[in-house]
Amino acid sequence: MVHKFEHSTFTYFDVKVAPDAIENVISWTAVASANALGPLAGIEYIGHVGDMPDHLLYRIPKLFPTPEGSEASQGLEELEDRRNAGVVDSILARQGVIHVDVQSLKQRVKRDEL
Secondary structure (H helix, E strand, O other): OOOOOOOEEEEEEEEEOHHHHHHHHHHHHHHHHHHHOOOOOEEEEEEEEEEEEEEEEEEOOOOOOOOOOOOHHHHHHHHHHHHHHHHHHHHHHHOOOEEEEEEEOOOOOOOOOO
């Protein structure tokens, strides 16, 4: 399944999970998302990453959405980074979670033509 990413309003996380813990992690994050006070408040399970059954894709609304093509100030980026670190730590603390990556938008740069 191909996912449409909205990097201006959401932060995305690739969560690698042990095969026997997938359902447990999905249900746990749904419960954690419903808790309005925890670091995972508002986290949303999107689906699997590509054809990899042990990689789960999550997103969480950014604290300070930025319009397409603009950049957040340094202070706002630091707040987002701290919040994202809390999300990563919370997910990693769950049994069965192997690794968590914050997904970032990378602009492709065309090489010089010779």
